[in-house]
Structures are given as structure tokens and as C-alpha cells.
Amino acid sequence: MIRLQDVRRVFHQGRPDELVAVDDVTLDIADARITVLRGPSGSGKTSLLALVGCMARPTSGRIHVGDREVTSLPEHFLTEVRRLTFGFVFQQFHLVRGLTALENVMLPAYPLGGSRKALVARAQALLDRFGVGARAHARADWLSGGEAQRVAIARALVNDPRVVVADEPTAHLDSKLSAGFMDLVAALRDEGRTVVMASHDAIVYDSPLVDHVVSMRDGRIVRGEP
Amino acid sequence: MRKSDRFLLFLALMLALLEVARLHALHRGRDRAEEVLAMTAMARRLGLTDLSLFTDARYARHPSQADRFAPFQDHPTSLEHFPSGSLVPPPAP
Amino acid sequence: MKRPRPPTWLERQRYLLDFTLSSLGRRKGKNLALAALYTLVVFALASVLLYTQALRSEAMRILEGAPDLVVQRVVAGRHDLIPGDRVERLSKIRGVQEARGRLWGYYYDASARANLTFLVPDRFWGKPGEVVIGEGVARTRLAVPGEPFPVLAADGEVVVLKVRETIPSFSELVSSDLVLLSEPDFRRLFGIPPGLFTDIALTVPNGKEVSTVAAKIRGQMPDTRPITRAEITRTYEAILDWRSGLVVLVLAAALLSFGIVAWDKASGLSADERREIGVLKAIGWDTSEVLAMKVWEGAVISLSAFLAGLLLAYFHVFVTPAPLLAPVLKGWSTIYPEFRLTPVLNPFIVSTLFLLTVVPYTVATVVPAWRAATTDPDEVMRS
Ligand SMILES: Nc1ncnc2c1ncn2[C@@H]1O[C@H](COP(=O)(O)OP(=O)(O)OP(=O)(O)O)[C@@H](O)[C@H]1O
Ligand SMILES: [Mg+2]
Numbered sequence: 001m002i003r004l005q006d007v008r009r010v011f012h013q014g015r016p017d018e019l020v021a022v023d024d025v026t027l028d029i030a031d032a033r034i035t036v037l038r039g040p041s042g043s044g045k046t047s048l049l050a051l052v053g054c055m056a057r058p059t060s061g062r063i064h065v066g067d068r069e070v071t072s073l074p075e076h077f078l079t080e081v082r083r084l085t086f087g088f089v090f091q092q093f094h095l096v097r098g099l100t101a102l103e104n105v106m107l108p109a110y111p112l113g114g115s116r117k118a119l120v121a122r123a124q125a126l127l128d129r130f131g132v133g134a135r136a137h138a139r140a141d142w143l144s145g146g147e148a149q150r151v152a153i154a155r156a157l158v159n160d161p162r163v164v165v166a167d168e169p170t171a172h173l174d175s176k177l178s179a180g181f182m183d184l185v186a187a188l189r190d191e192g193r194t195v196v197m198a199s200h201d202a203i204v205y206d207s208p209l210v211d212h213v214v215s216m217r218d219g220r221i222v223r224g225e226p
Numbered sequence: 227m228r229k230s231d232r233f234l235l236f237l238a239l240m241l242a243l244l245e246v247a248r249l250h251a252l253h254r255g256r257d258r259a260e261e262v263l264a265m266t267a268m269a270r271r272l273g274l275t276d277l278s279l280f281t282d283a284r285y286a287r288h289p290s291q292a293d294r295f296a297p298f299q300d301h302p303t304s305l306e307h308f309p310s311g312s313l314v315p316p317p318a319p
Numbered sequence: 320m321k322r323p324r325p326p327t328w329l330e331r332q333r334y335l336l337d338f339t340l341s342s343l344g345r346r347k348g349k350n351l352a353l354a355a356l357y358t359l360v361v362f363a364l365a366s367v368l369l370y371t372q373a374l375r376s377e378a379m380r381i382l383e384g385a386p387d388l389v390v391q392r393v394v395a396g397r398h399d400l401i402p403g404d405r406v407e408r409l410s411k412i413r414g415v416q417e418a419r420g421r422l423w424g425y426y427y428d429a430s431a432r433a434n435l436t437f438l439v440p441d442r443f444w445g446k447p448g449e450v451v452i453g454e455g456v457a458r459t460r461l462a463v464p465g466e467p468f469p470v471l472a473a474d475g476e477v478v479v480l481k482v483r484e485t486i487p488s489f490s491e492l493v494s495s496d497l498v499l500l501s502e503p504d505f506r507r508l509f510g511i512p513p514g515l516f517t518d519i520a521l522t523v524p525n526g527k528e529v530s531t532v533a534a535k536i537r538g539q540m541p542d543t544r545p546i547t548r549a550e551i552t553r554t555y556e557a558i559l560d561w562r563s564g565l566v567v568l569v570l571a572a573a574l575l576s577f578g579i580v581a582w583d584k585a586s587g588l589s590a591d592e593r594r595e596i597g598v599l600k601a602i603g604w605d606t607s608e609v610l611a612m613k614v615w616e617g618a619v620i621s622l623s624a625f626l627a628g629l630l631l632a633y634f635h636v637f638v639t640p641a642p643l644l645a646p647v648l649k650g651w652s653t654i655y656p657e658f659r660l661t662p663v664l665n666p667f668i669v670s671t672l673f674l675l676t677v678v679p680y681t682v683a684t685v686v687p688a689w690r691a692a693t694t695d696p697d698e699v700m701r702s
Contacts, residue, residue, distance in 0.1 A: 050697035055601060076605060082696075083603025094598045094699060097591070098345030103338075108602040110334035113326020116228060155602065167700055229344075230336035233619065240626035247633045251662035254637070258661045261489045262380050268490055269384030272440050273421050273520045275551050277378055278455065278495040278656055 002029040002052055002163070002194070007061035009047050009219075021047035022058070023219035029196055030212065031162075034189050037198040038205045039216035045198035046091075046167055048216070052196055053165040054082040065163075083108060087156030089166035093148045095140035095155075101127060101147075102136040105154045112159065119158075126154035130184065146177045153184060163194040170201045178203045185209065332615075335608060339615040354620050360574060361628025361676050362635070367567060368668050369636045370644050371560075373660040378555045381493060382548065386520035387529055389421075389546045390536060398544075400515040405540065409519055412535055414528035420516030422505050426470065426498070431459040437498045439505045447501040449483040455495030455656055457485045468498075473510035480504065488657070495656035578679075588687045596691040597699035609692040610685060617684030621677040629672060637662040 009022035021044045029035050029052065037045045050056045051063060054070055057078075062071050070081055087108070095104045105123040127133045130150040135143060143151060149169065156164055166185075170178040178201065185195050186209040199205055205213050215222050227235075268274065343350045390409060392401035403420055410418035422439040435456055445451055450468050452460075462468055468480040486494040506513065523529050533545040596609055604612075635641060637660065645655070 046700050047697075050700050055697035055700065056695050076607075079600075079603065079605045086603075088601060090598075090601070090700060094594075094601070096342075096595055096598060099338075099341050103341055107338070107599070108604075110338060111326070111331060111604055111608045113330030113334065114324075116334075116337075159603065228333070228337060229340040230333040233336060233340055234333075237622065237626070240623070240630065243630050244626065247630060247662075248664050251633075251637070251664045255661050258659070262377065262661060265381045265490045265493050266384035268486075269381055269493055271384075272438060272497075272499070273386050273419070274438075274493055275382070275385045275389060275546075277381065277492050277555075278436070278453070278497070279492070 001031055001064075001066065002196075003027075003062075003064040004029075004048075004051070005062045005064075007048075007051060007058045007063060009044075009051060009056070010059040013059065020219050022051065025061075025219075025221055027214065027221065029194065031194050032189060032192045033211040034185060034195045034197070034209060035212045035214060036205045036210050037196070037214050037216055038200055040200065043216040044219040045200075045216055047219075049165055049167055049196065049198050053086045053088060053163075054078050083111065083159060085161055085163055087159065087161040087164045089149070089152045089156050089164065089169050091168040091171055093152040093172075095143070095148055095151060097139070097141045099140055100137050101132065101140055101143060101151045104140050104151055105158050107158075108155060109158050123154065123158055126157055127151065130154055145172045149173065149177075149181065150184075157188075161193070163196065164188055166195070166197045168199055168201070169197060170199065170204055175203060182207045182209050331608070332611070335612040336615050336619075339612055339619055343616065343619060350620065354624050357620060357624035357676070357680070358628045358631070361624055361672065362631045364567070364574070364675065365629050365632030365668075365672055366635050366641070366644055368672065369632055369663065370641055370660070372665075372668060373636065373663045375556065376663055377492065377660055379552055382552050382555065385548050385551055387523040387526075387548055388415075388521040388533060388536075389551075390519045390521065390540075391544045391546065392518070392542055393544050394542065398518075400511065400517065401519055401543070403514040403516060405543075406516070406519055408539070409521060409536065412532055412539075414523050414525060414532045415521050416524050417522040419520055421518050421520050422502060422511070423517050424505075424509055426508075428460070429471075433459050434496065435498050436496050437500060437505060437508070439502050440499050443499060443501045445483040445499070445501065447503050448480055449501070450480045450504075451483050451486060451497075451499040453486050453494040453497040454488040454491050456498055457482075470508055472508045478504070478508060491656035492658040582683050588691060592688075593691045594699065596688060597694065597696060600692070600694075600696035601699045606692050610688065613685045613688040613692070614681060617681030618677065621680035625673060625676050628676075629669065633662070633664060636660070 004025055004027045007022060007025045007027075008020065011019045011021055023044070025048060037048060039045055047056075051058050054063075054065065057071060062069060064070070065081060065085060068081070070078060073081065095101075096107065099107075102120070102123055105126060106119050109119050109122075124133060124136055127136050127150075130153060132143075132147050132150045132154070135147055135151075140148065140151065149172070153164075156166075164185075169185075170181055173181060182204065185197070189195055189209075189211075197204060204210070390401070390405070392399045392405075401420070406418045406420045409415060419441060424437050426435045426437050427433075428435055433456075443451075452462060452468070456462065460468070462482050464482050464484050466482050468482050469477050470480060472478045480500065486497065486499075500508075505511070521532070523532050529547050529549070533547055536543060536545045599609055599612075600606070635643065640657065640659070
């Protein structure tokens with residue numbers, strides 16, 4: 001369970017261009033469920049996702065990941081929580097160009113050390129699982145959109161995280177690929193992983209596979225349709 | 227082989243070569259010690275004061291003994307048509 | 320939250336190095352060219368350093384055999400011949416064990432276009448009419464033992480001497496341009512009357528007394544200039560410093576332009592690179608790991624170049640006869656000693672070079688990444 005209590009995220013605080021991206025959000029994200037944040041552009045979905053994923057610290061409020069309070073952790077520990085608990089799929093996938101798909105999948109595990117042989121096997125298995133095993137040695141910039149996304153998902157899973165965070169995962173996919181993505185996500189949930197996504201794609205938030213939809217507007221959670 | 231291992235191997239190879247160079251220096255130093263001693267002895271026997279490194283200008287073989295009047299030699303940046311003349315600094319006071 | 324076994328330092332560094340190498344591999348040609356250029360710079364710098372260090376230490380060791388004190392007569396500021404009676408007077412000064420009049424001088428051999436050094440040894444072992452010549456003289460005059468050795472005397476007459484032998488070539492560094500001959504031949508050739516010498520060499524066994532003796536000589540014979548061995552070696556140090564300094568100066572331009580290229584290459588963090596660092600942080604790399612990776616990035620190129628350059632320089636200076644440096648020393652001389660130096664590869668030179676090459680480049684790589692590495696990872700999520 002990830003709990004957010006009265007969480008605010010303010011950019012440029014105290015300056016004329018001050019902007020409240022996340023405003024007093026209190027939210028429980030259930031384990032082993034798919035939660036989708038929906039809302040119009042600029043409503044603060046990405047900002048909230050960054051807070052959930054321990055990428056940034058809230059301006060005020062508290063966040064618990066499991067029974068651990070993470071808002072007051074020093075950066076080094078926050079990084080450790082991030083890399084052991086969360087896997088990320090970014091909107092632009094953010095694969096490192098010039099490296100192979102396999103290397104990209106392995107990247108999050110580099111700071112953890114351990115046997116390389118085992119890591120390669122693990123990464124290859126993930127690529128195989130998502131049907132891009134044959135592209136393991138292709139450079140990331142040569143992958144098609146759908147392939148890149150599968151590689152990005154494989155990368156998010158390489159450290160076997162309990163929570164997968166995805167921002168606009170279907171933004172660059174056609175309807176068929178998007179539907180396929182939802183099936184992958186459902187499979188992750190069925191393995192017991194928590195999935196948190198931000199999306200304004202109906203294929204995502206209207207999917208019957210989604211357990212929980214949170215609507216946002218102007219940084220706040222709104223009940224009912226936004 | 228893994229990329230990092232290949233590079234570390236390369237580094238190890240270079241360091242090994244450096245060690246070879248060090249041993250070579252040591253070895254050659256021992257080999258040459260006798261010759262250097264012989265040269266020192268020759269310098270003593272003949273009363274040599276300089277090496278025969280700069281023989282282009284007539285005064286340049288013996289920069290330490292040079293005549294003070296040799297043209298333009300008193301200052302290294304003065305006009306000089308012999309290259310080594312321009313490299314010999316003014317005599318120490 | 321499960322906590323895996325903490326990785327060992329080496330394991331982690333190997334992974335970071337893996338990443339760095341893959342990352343450098345993306346612009347392989349450019350990075351290889353940079354490393355090659357870098358190697359060349361280190362090679363040049365190391366060659367000069369190694370060469371002058373070796374030459375200096377060799378010179379210092381050889382010059383230990385030089386006279387403790389040389390007394391020159393100076394007339395109107397010019398070096399002049401010194402009367403033989405001074406030998407007697409100088410040997411009476413306390414602290415002086417022996418005084419001996421030296422006869423030496425230069426002879427410009429127009430046919431060989433070479434300056435030879437004629438010198439009368441204390442006890443010349445040849446007969447009058449014979450010369451013993453250095454290897455360099457033998458080379459330029461194509462003279463071999465038994466052959467005639469014609470010399471133009473001061474009065475315009477050609478005196479034909481005979482080559483008795485050549486000085487063994489291992490000592491070329493001191494003997495290359497020497498022509499040893501007997502006292503009568505020397506006086507005949509240069510028209511120096513008996514009783515006059517070029518200068519006087521003194522033996523002062525106690526090193527501490529040398530400067531007192533020199534001061535005493537200046538007092539007793541105001542028309543002379545005593546030169547101590549310390550002054551001679553100091554001159555040498557200065558010459559070699561000056562000479563290596565000159566080469567370094569020439570190199571400075573190259574060094575500077577390389578520095579600019581390297582700085583630009585290493586420090587200009589492109590938007591892509593900045594984004595990449597953000598991605599690494601976002602997927603779980605710590606600031607320290609990103610920086611360590613950048614240290615590797617600088618080190619891979621600079622360390623390789625440093626080691627390769629140093630090794631090449633060692634080979635160039637001590638295994639081959641330093642063909643690229645010799646011309647600087649040689650000037651226009653036609654007699655040039657063929658010598659091998661005693662190699663010097665001390666920790667001082669190695670660490671100096673390391674500090675001059677590896678450290679600045681690595682710093683130039685890491686510092687610009689610093690900002691990118693310390694920004695919050697959520698930056699990458701902004702599209
Ligand atoms: N680092 C930042 N500095 C300043 N303002 C920011 C920053 N990040 C986000 N914002 C602002 O915060 C607000 C919320 O942005 P956010 O990206 O969270 O919205 P979103 O719901 O993800 O929008 P979209 O659907 O377009 O991705 C926006 O007005 C955005 O401009
Ligand atoms: Mg967004």
C-alpha cells in the first residue's frame with residue numbers, strides 16, 4: 001500500500017510564477033491493483049506520479065511506501081527505495097540511444113552489482129516474455145515504437161519491483177498495440193505487482209482490466225467524471 | 227568477453243609493459259654503470275668540463291668555459307645564428 | 320522491502336565501466352581519434368621529460384670527474400692564455416693538492432664543416448705527430464687509425480698528423496669531437512709559445528674548501544676567473560632546463576589546442592547527454608554512481624592515452640636513439656655523438672605526467688556532469 005496524505009507539490013514557490021501542480025492530495029494506492037490517474041493536460045498527473053515513485057519530494061504532506069515514511073529520507077536512501085521498489089515506464093520510453101535493447105534492460109541493475117551472467121539471463125528472459133527477444137542486440141534507436149515500449153517495460157521489471165509506474169504508456173501506440181499493452185499490465189497485476197499509470201487515453205481508463213480510476217483537475221482529485 | 231573486462235585487461239597489459247620498461251631501465255642502468263664510470267674517469271683524466279653535445283658554435287662545446295666575448299652569447303634571447311647558442315643561458319653570477 | 324546483498328565495489332565499478340564503454344562506443348571514431356591525439360601529446364611531453372631527465376642525470380654523473388676548479392685568465396674581459404708560473408703559485412694555495420696547466424682549443428675544420436676540440440691530455444700516450452680522435456671526428460673526417468690527419472696550422476701551413484687510434488665509442492657523449500695530441504704539436508698548430516696555457520685545472524680534495532680557495536684566487540690574482548665544478552654542473556642544469564623548456568614551449572601550442580579540443584569535447588554536455596543522465600537517475604542510479612561513471616568516461620580515454628604515450632616515449636627515448644628529439648639538441652653541428660642514455664623512469668616523472676594529463680581531462684569530464692547528476696530525477700518525466 002502506498003499512502004499519500006495531504007500531499008502538495010509547488011513549483012517555483014514564493015516566486016510570481018508559483019504553480020501548485022499537486023494540491024492537497026490524499027490517496028491510497030492498493031497493492032496488486034491497477035490504478036489509473038486521468039485528467040486533462042496540466043492537471044498534475046505526471047507530478048503526482050513522480051511523487052508516488054519517489055522521484056521527487058513533496059513540498060508538504062507525507063508519503064508512505066509500505067510501512068516506510070519516505071518524505072524525510074535522505075537522497076541516497078530515497079534512491080535505494082526507488083530502485084528496489086519501483087519500475088518506471090516513461091512516456092517517451094527514454095531508452096538510452098546507441099545501447100542495445102538488452103543493455104537498456106540491464107541498466108537499472110548496474111548499481112546493484114551481482115553476477116552479470118545472471119543479469120543477462122534475466123534481461124533476456126524479460127525481452128523474450130514481451131516478444132522482443134529477437135531484438136535483444138538491436139540498438140535502441142532502431143526499435144519501432146511498439147518494440148521500444150516493450151523494451152521499456154522489460155527495463156522497468158528487471159529489478160523485480162513491487163510497483164510499476166507508467167506515464168502515458170499508450171501515447172505513442174495505435175489502438176491494437178494499446179490494447180495489447182493493457183493485457184501485459186493485467187498480467188503484471190496478476191503476478192502481484194501494483195501498477196500506477198497516468199493516462200488520458202480512454203483505452204486505458206475505460207479498460208475493464210483497471211481496478212481503480214482517480215480523476216484529477218488542477219492538481220486536485222475530483223469525484224466522478226472530470 | 228565483457229567490455230569492462232576487456233578494458234581492464236588492456237590496462238593490466240599496459241601496466242605490465244610499464245613494469246617491463248621499469249625493469250629494462252634497471253637492467254640497462256646496471257649494464258651502463260660501468261660505461262658511465264669510465265666516462266667519469268675519462269673526464270677526470272683529460273680534465274673535461276663539458277659533454278660534446280653542442281658542437282655547432284665554436285664556443286658551444288664548452289658552455290661552462292666559454293669566452294665571455296663570444297658575440298651574442300651572453301643572453302639566450304639575443305640574436306644568434308647557432309641554434310644552441312640561443313639555448314645557453316647567461317652565465318650564472 | 321527486500322534488500323539484496325550489497326554489491327562489492329569492484330562489481331559495481333565493472334558495471335559502470337561496461338556502461339561507459341558502450342556509451343563511448345557510440346561515437347567510436349571520434350573517441351578513438353581523440354585518444355590517439357591525446358596519446359601523441361603525452362608521447363611528446365613524456366619524450367622531452369624522459370630525455371632531459373636522463374641526460375641531466377648522466378651529465379651530473381660524468382661531470383663528477385671534471386676538475387674541482389678551473390682558473391681562467393681574463394684580459395679586458397676576454398679569456399686569455401695564462402702564464403705557466405701561475406701553476407706554481409696556485410699549487411701553493413692551501414687546500415690545493417695539484418695544479419696543472421691545460422692546453423685545449425677549438426679548430427674549425429672547413430672541409431668537414433665541423434668544430435673539433437683539440438686537447439692535450441696530461442700524459443699523452445701517443446708519440447708526437449700522432450692524434451687520438453673521437454668517434455664523431457672519425458665519422459665526419461672518415462679517418463681511420465694509421466691514416467694521415469692533415470690540420471691547417473695557425474701560420475697557414477698544413478701539418479699532417481697521423482691517426483693513432485680512436486676513442487672507444489661508448490664514451491661518445493664526452494669524447495665525440497675530441498682530438499687528443501701531444502703538447503709540442505698543439506703549440507705548433509696554434510702558435511702558442513711555451514710557458515702559456517689555456518687555463519689551469521686545480522684539484523681541491525676537500526669539497527668544502529673549494530669556495531674559499533676560489534675566493535682566495537680572486538684576491539691574489541684579480542685578472543683571473545675561477546670556475547668551480549658546482550658552477551659547471553649548474554650551467555648544465557640550466558642548459559637542459561632551458562632546452563627542455565624550449566621544446567615544451569613549442570609543444571605548448573599543441574598542448575593548448577589539444578586542451579581546448581578536450582575541454583570542449585569533455586565539458587560540452589549536450590542536451591542528449593543531460594537527458595541520459597536524467598534517465599539513469601530516474602531508473603535508479605544514485606548521483607554518486609552517475610559521477611563515478613563519468614570519472615570512468617574521462618579515465619578510459621586519458622588513462623589509455625597516458626599509458627600508451629608514456630610507453631611509446633620510453634621506447635622512443637631509450638630503445639631507439641630518440642630520432643625525433645635529437646635534432647633539437649644537435650642544432651647545426653655536423654659532429655654529433657651517438658649515445659645511449661641510462662634510462663630514467665622514476666615515480667616523479669610518471670606522477671608528474673599523470674597529474675598533467677589524466678587528472679585535468681577527467682576533471683573536465685566530471686565537472687560539467689555534476690549539475691546534471693544532482694538535479695531531481697523527475698525532470699525527465701516532463702515531456
Ligand atoms: N519542473 C516543473 N517546473 C515548473 N512547472 C512544472 C514542472 N513540472 C510540471 N510543471 C507544471 O505543473 C503542472 C502540472 O503538470 P503535469 O506534467 O503534472 O501535468 P499532466 O497532468 O501530466 O499533464 P499532461 O497530460 O500534459 O502530461 C503543469 O502546469 C506544468 O506546467
Ligand atoms: Mg504528464
